[in-house]
Amino acid sequence: MASRGLAIRCLQIKKFGQLLPSCQTVHVISVQPTRDSSYRSNKPIGPPSLYTDVEISTSPEEWKFVERLLPKTFVPKPTVKSDYPSGWKPPAESSCSHPYYVERNRNHMYPLYLKIQGRGEKKTTKLKHIHGDIWALHDDLKKYLEERSKKYVFLQIQEVSGHINIKGDHFSIVEEWLQDNGF
Known part of the structure; x- marks a missing residue:
């Protein structure tokens, strides 16, 4: 008997590569939970083309908003100021x-x-x-x-x-x- 969300398997035990006689066959039942995602369990409302329409833009004016969201690949050099609010100080020339x-x-x-x-x-x-x-x-x-x-x-x-x-x-x-x- 299978209920929703569970998969049941029956296996026959083998001994030295040969199947045991039917009187010695042992059935092992393993219960594995399966879950349908919300995407698969919901019925589609309409054809996918309604939801996957994409407009490709090559405008640099629009791309600058995307670049703000991308993570930086390096730590930028700090801007030179006389005093920083955190108390951080850049290396001085006298350290040489x-x-x-x-x-x-x-x-x-x-x-x-x-x-x-x-x-x-x-x-x-x-x-x-x-x-x-x-x-x-x-x-x-x-x-x-x-x-x-x-x-x-x-x-x-x-x-x-x-x-x-x-x-x-x-x-x-x-x-x-x-x-x-x-x-």
Whole structure:
């Protein structure tokens, strides 16, 4: 018996590639729900040509409204202003005077991340995309962090990948240091 929305199948069991005798035939019933979509369950009101009439336009005046809706394939460069409402600052020209450089990510933000582990007990601040003399950056950043926090700060350098891991939550202090130095 089949009810609406269910498909029932009967299968005969095979043993070693041969069908079992009729007295040993086992029927397995598997019930699989099927659902008709609303498109298939509704009856058509008229011929499809009433609903699929398309007008092709090559007018650039109409195309500009379509281009606004398409997603951008890249992040545009920010417009130059003296002050931004979010507090964001573009890289300054003075950042070229340092022996190291911190490259921004593709969204023009600092590559600075806070990693929280162990139910909030272990916090690590990570600074990425460091180019140049990473050891000079380590010394300058460590000196600044220890002056601000008035305690010893542990920094771990990953020279090959260009990362510095800082033990603890120093996200806002490092971000402030990067802004002050023009990175």
